[in-house]
Amino acid sequence: MSGINVRLADRLGQLPPYLFAELDRMKKQVQARGVDVISLGIGDPDLPTPPHIVEALCRAAHDPANHQYPSYEGLRTYRQAVADWYRQRNPAIALDPDTEVVALIGSKEGIGHAPWAFINPGDAVICPTPGYPVYAAGTLFAHGEVIEVYLHERDHFLIDYSKIPQGILERTRLLFINYPNNPTATCAPRSFYEETVDIARAFDIIVCHDAAYSEIYYDDRRPLSFLDIPGAKEVGVEFHSLSKTYNMTGWRIGWAAGNADVIRGLGKIKTNIDSGIFQAVQEAGIAALTGDQGCVAELRAIYQRRRDMALAGLRKIGLDPLTPEAAFYVWMRAPEGTTSTEFATRVLQEAGVVITPGPGFGPGGEGYVRMTLTVDEARLEEAIERMGKVV
Numbered sequence: 001m002s003g004i005n006v007r008l009a010d011r012l013g014q015l016p017p018y019l020f021a022e023l024d025r026m027k028k029q030v031q032a033r034g035v036d037v038i039s040l041g042i043g044d045p046d047l048p049t050p051p052h053i054v055e056a057l058c059r060a061a062h063d064p065a066n067h068q069y070p071s072y073e074g075l076r077t078y079r080q081a082v083a084d085w086y087r088q089r090n091p092a093i094a095l096d097p098d099t100e101v102v103a104l105i106g107s108k109e110g111i112g113h114a115p116w117a118f119i120n121p122g123d124a125v126i127c128p129t130p131g132y133p134v135y136a137a138g139t140l141f142a143h144g145e146v147i148e149v150y151l152h153e154r155d156h157f158l159i160d161y162s163k164i165p166q167g168i169l170e171r172t173r174l175l176f177i178n179y180p181n182n183p184t185a186t187c188a189p190r191s192f193y194e195e196t197v198d199i200a201r202a203f204d205i206i207v208c209h210d211a212a213y214s215e216i217y218y219d220d221r222r223p224l225s226f227l228d229i230p231g232a233k234e235v236g237v238e239f240h241s242l243s244k245t246y247n248m249t250g251w252r253i254g255w256a257a258g259n260a261d262v263i264r265g266l267g268k269i270k271t272n273i274d275s276g277i278f279q280a281v282q283e284a285g286i287a288a289l290t291g292d293q294g295c296v297a298e299l300r301a302i303y304q305r306r307r308d309m310a311l312a313g314l315r316k317i318g319l320d321p322l323t324p325e326a327a328f329y330v331w332m333r334a335p336e337g338t339t340s341t342e343f344a345t346r347v348l349q350e351a352g353v354v355i356t357p358g359p360g361f362g363p364g365g366e367g368y369v370r371m372t373l374t375v376d377e378a379r380l381e382e383a384i385e386r387m388g389k390v391v
Ligand SMILES: Cc1ncc(COP(=O)(O)O)c(C=O)c1O
Pocket: 043, 105, 106, 107, 108, 109, 132, 178, 181, 182, 210, 212, 240, 241, 242, 243, 249, 253, 254
């Protein structure tokens, strides 16, 4: 029997090649040789969700009231918990849970859908590179024009707005920024956010700040939220997530908070294509946000030990990692004379360690590789020791 001719839509053809798929294929080959591969590729915490959060889910799952469709925008109590979380972080941040917070099925969902709400075909969207690939993918799906803005080490991986031509800023409708940054693990100073608010005002640009890693920081230096900046709420929103703060990547729960018009636009998209987050998961989210934050401090202490150990180890084997300020990644240059992909391939083939080549985060990542800190210290030490043989 002959089947139909399945043709993918053109928008899928516009996506950049998915480097991770190739790495995954190679990883399986190496494993098939019997090698115990250590994966420092994907940013997925290895530690479990704290028990009080799991217990809140179990309790809520037994309540039939939670078995029906949830509300599109999220439980009022969840949105209130988000507003309270911000207020406890900075008493100057006042968010109206009814109009300025929306629950997301993980922040990736909101980030990917944001361009659908605000971008007409051909509108420009600034997507930093290296950067989280979803900014560009969401823009392409909405038929927007991706404006790749390179982040440079000499600028501390901050956008240099003075280098963006005025004509482009005039056509830009939406700007993605992300600090603490994936993949570079750097933070942005107050002055950068202030400049961002000024640029957004001057050119009528919606700012989407991705703050997924704001609670995973080092040396007691807590990163700013975009909403800490006066005027931020007039120009944009912050996307946030429980994934990294509470080891909840699998649960799929996050939020967007800030400008009421942006929240309404996002909500309109969501009403039409999803039906919200399982309420029991939202109850667990409330337990996470309003419960004892000691678990987050403990998590930071664990990553701090891993980071310090990894930096010392990597320097000892002759690599030159940048010191992460936040997030659980180490960003470093590939050794002289090799491209990122050549180096990552050798590390996998010869040392059995998966690291991510920088171009996986766009062309601005060339010359670098990213390694995660999401394995225990013994495993991390072994990975670095093995990498030493390749370097
Ligand atoms: C920079 C950044 N933003 C957002 C996300 C999405 O996180 P989630 O959808 O789990 O909230 C990730 C996940 O890795 C990320 O690295």
